[in-house]
Amino acid sequence: MKALALKYRPKNFDELIGQEAVSQSLSHALQSNRIGHAYLFSGLRGSGKTSSARIFSKVLVCDNPQNAKPCETCNNCKMANESRHLDIIEMDAASHRGIDDIKELIEQTKYAPSMAKYKIFIIDEVHMLSTPAFNALLKTLEEPPSYVKFILATTDPLKLPATVLSRTQHFRFKQIPRHLITKQLEHILNTEGITYEKEALQILARSGQGSLRDTLTLLDQAIIYSSNNVTQNAVASMLGLLDPARIDDIFKAVLQSDKEQISSIVSQLEEYEATMIIDELTSHLKTKFLAHDPSFSLLVTERFFRIFAQAKSMLNTTSDNSFVITIMLFMMMEAQNLKTIDEAINEVQNQNTTKDQAKQQAKQTNNKQKNAYEILLDKIFDRDYNLGEIFQNNTEFVEFDGVNLSIISNAQGRDRDELVSKFGLIMSILKQLFGENAKIINVKKKQSQDKILQINEEDEFQKELQKLQEVEITQPKSEPKKIQSISEALSSINKNKSPQELQELKNNAILQDAKDYFGTPKIVKINQ
Numbered sequence: 001m002k003a004l005a006l007k008y009r010p011k012n013f014d015e016l017i018g019q020e021a022v023s024q025s026l027s028h029a030l031q032s033n034r035i036g037h038a039y040l041f042s043g044l045r046g047s048g049k050t051s052s053a054r055i056f057s058k059v060l061v062c063d064n065p066q067n068a069k070p071c072e073t074c075n076n077c078k079m080a081n082e083s084r085h086l087d088i089i090e091m092d093a094a095s096h097r098g099i100d101d102i103k104e105l106i107e108q109t110k111y112a113p114s115m116a117k118y119k120i121f122i123i124d125e126v127h128m129l130s131t132p133a134f135n136a137l138l139k140t141l142e143e144p145p146s147y148v149k150f151i152l153a154t155t156d157p158l159k160l161p162a163t164v165l166s167r168t169q170h171f172r173f174k175q176i177p178r179h180l181i182t183k184q185l186e187h188i189l190n191t192e193g194i195t196y197e198k199e200a201l202q203i204l205a206r207s208g209q210g211s212l213r214d215t216l217t218l219l220d221q222a223i224i225y226s227s228n229n230v231t232q233n234a235v236a237s238m239l240g241l242l243d244p245a246r247i248d249d250i251f252k253a254v255l256q257s258d259k260e261q262i263s264s265i266v267s268q269l270e271e272y273e274a275t276m277i278i279d280e281l282t283s284h285l286k287t288k289f290l291a292h293d294p295s296f297s298l299l300v301t302e303r304f305f306r307i308f309a310q311a312k313s314m315l316n317t318t319s320d321n322s323f324v325i326t327i328m329l330f331m332m333m334e335a336q337n338l339k340t341i342d343e344a345i346n347e348v349q350n351q352n353t354t355k356d357q358a359k360q361q362a363k364q365t366n367n368k369q370k371n372a373y374e375i376l377l378d379k380i381f382d383r384d385y386n387l388g389e390i391f392q393n394n395t396e397f398v399e400f401d402g403v404n405l406s407i408i409s410n411a412q413g414r415d416r417d418e419l420v421s422k423f424g425l426i427m428s429i430l431k432q433l434f435g436e437n438a439k440i441i442n443v444k445k446k447q448s449q450d451k452i453l454q455i456n457e458e459d460e461f462q463k464e465l466q467k468l469q470e471v472e473i474t475q476p477k478s479e480p481k482k483i484q485s486i487s488e489a490l491s492s493i494n495k496n497k498s499p500q501e502l503q504e505l506k507n508n509a510i511l512q513d514a515k516d517y518f519g520t521p522k523i524v525k526i527n528q
Contacts, residue, residue, distance in 0.1 A: 005216040008188055010051050011058075011081065013070050018176035019048050019183055024053065026475065027068035030059050036169045038141055038150040040126075042157040043173025046211030053122045053151040054080070057088045059246045060149065061116035075117040076116055087113040090122045099132040106140050109148045118149050127159040134161050141167045156207045168457055175210030178202075184212065185219055189230065194223055198228035203235045206283060241276060242269075254332045255295055262333070266326045274321035275312065279329070282308050303335040328490070338455075372405055372434065373397035387422050390415045398443050405430065408440045 006181030010016045013023040022041075029035055039056075041049040058081070059065050059144075063074040070077045079085040091105065105121060112118040124131075129137070141150055141164065152168060154160065185201045204222060218239070219230075226234035236243055246268075253261040269277055285304055288296045296304075312329040315321060339347070370378075374397075381388035394415050398406035410420050430438045 003217070004188060004220050005213045008184075008216070010048070010055065011072065012055055013052075014069070016048050016052060016055070018180045019052065019173055022048075022052060022171050022173060030056075030065070030068040030167055035060070035149070037144050037148070039152065040157065040160075040165065040168040040170045041151065041153045041173060042155070042170065044175050044210055045155055046208075046213030046215075047173040047176060048212070049153040049173055050122070050124060052171075053153055054088075056151065057122065057149075059087075060118045060120060061085060061087055078344070079115075085115070087116045087119045088122065089120070090124065092125060093123050094125045096129045097129050097133060099130065099136050102129070102133040102136045106136070109140055109144055112149055118147050120149045120151060122151045122153070124153045126164075127154040127156045131161075134164060138163055138167070174279060176212050178205045178210070180206040181208060181210075181212055181215050185215065188216070188219070192223075194228050194230065197232050200230045200235040203232065203239070203241065204325040207239055207241075240272065242272060242280045244284075247280060250281065250329070251284065251288075251295075255336070256330060257333045257336070259330075259333070262326075262329050264324060266329065269325055270322050274315055274325055277325060278311055300336065303338070304332055307331045307335060308478050372400035373407065375433060376405070376426075376430055377526040379433065380383040380426065383425065383429065384422070387418065387425070388423050390418050391426070394419065403434070403437050404441050405434075406443050409442045 013027050016023050039053075041052060043049055058070045058077055059068060061076040061080060062070040063076055064071040070080075071079070072078075080088055083090075089105075089108065091101070105123075109119070111119075144150065150168070151165075157165070157170070182198070182201050182205045185204060186196075186198075189196045196455075200222070204215055204218050207218055222230050222235050222238055225238045230394070233243065235241075246265075249261075250265055252367065253265060282305065285296065285301060285308075289298075289301045307328055310331075311324055314324045316325070318324060327376075373395075377388060377392055380391055390411070394409060394411035396408040396410075398408060400406070408421070427440065428439060
């Protein structure tokens with residue numbers, strides 16, 4: 001009984017799986033008779049390179065090709081299917097890689113085809129040829145006889161010299177999609193009359209990693225292992241993979257952060273290969289994410305995938321694979337508790353806002369507890385630290401009635417001069433804090449000023465009274481004017497003064513305020 005990979009090898013381009021671009025290009029070349037002298041097929045193992053080379057060769061030697069399809073009835077097609085056609089020569093470069101083998105091949109190109117129109121040379125794994133062998137092949141590969149066609153196949157085109165690549169038409173075979181492989185497996189099993197579970201075929205397709213030949217080899221093995229009943233559990237057991245139900249249990253324990261369950265699972269996983277465990281978890285994670293499972297958001301999926309990649313790299317640094325799996329699962333649990341960048345930024349901003357609010361509240365509380373003098377002193381320190389020290393050291397707080405700030409000033413010498421020169425700044429700060437009507441009153445100076453003012457008012461009153469008495473003597477007697485108070489006398493004096501004299505008195509009074517608060521500054525002559 002033939003292996004499935006050989007029994008179901010494609011016989012025409014329509015049966016070629018997953019390589020539509022290559023099939024279409026080669027078919028059009030055959031239909032339009034635009035056939036090159038050398039082709040290079042590269043791609044993953046089991047992707048159809050050799051099969052395509054044989055199909056292409058069979059069409060070239062076929063007596064009655066129809067739409068780039070071999071007739072399958074002529075002697076050339078039959079011999080090609082049986083791999084015994086004289087004009088289709090296959091050479092394995094892995095075992096015939098020397099210059100002598102290439103010389104023998106070149107010698108065969110000198111002879112015309114025996115039966116068909118063309119003589120085709122298929123060189124598989126061509127990258128294994130030695131450098132001298134490549135050099136020997138170059139001239140023939142560039143200008144072969146018209147009846148000679150070369151088809152080179154390789155899994156590693158990067159190892160080929162640029163001179164070879166430039167002399168061939170390069171066709172790249174892609175990895176066969178998993179769903180196409182699964183569909184082909186279903187077709188084969190239905191044809192063979194073997195029962196199966198679709199989940200089992202999906203596991204086989206995933207294990208084949210895009211190679212149809214590898215997948216068919218695994219299918220052969222699964223049919224034998226499961227006694228013609230290919231089930232999911234049987235395939236998982238045959239390949240040494242985790243049971244899907246157990247994978248679900250692992251993710252469930254991780255998402256629930258069940259550490260005891262994780263520890264129990266780790267002890268059960270010791271019989272499995274660590275790399276295989278990570279691959280199975282990755283595949284399951286992909287399935288859940290693409291199914292839009294709410295438990296596997298983009299953030300969680302991305303974090304889990306990074307942890308899987310990190311765990312694989314850790315396997316290269318330690319021989320204790322069980323410990324790596326344990327660390328990996330616990331990291332997955334912790335990854336769920338991590339915050340996103342936006343959440344972290346918002347949290348920091350909220351903390352800063354809370355701190356600022358607390359500071360502001362504390363500041364307001366302190367301001368409420370401080371008196372007007374202390375508040376003014378803090379602001380003076382903020383504007384001019386030296387002025388704040390002088391103001392603090394030479395003044396004492398008495399009271400504040402909401403408008404007038406009463407203090408006692410003991411400033412002398414330079415401190416007094418500094419306070420007088422910066423009095424405008426102090427008043428500006430005071431008005432910013434307590435309003436435009438706020439004033440500073442030096443209680444000590446005020447008391448002295450009131451006494452002097454009282455004495456001056458009495459002297460003025462006596463002088464005015466003396467004048468009135470002199471007038472009474474010179475004039476006839478009349479009713480004596482009655483002086484009710486000193487303030488009325490002063491008012492009568494001011495009435496006799498001009499507006500310019502009154503304005504001058506007002507300006508002098510304002511100028512005198514600063515001197516009254518802190519004293520008259522002394523002018524010191526500095527000898528230069």
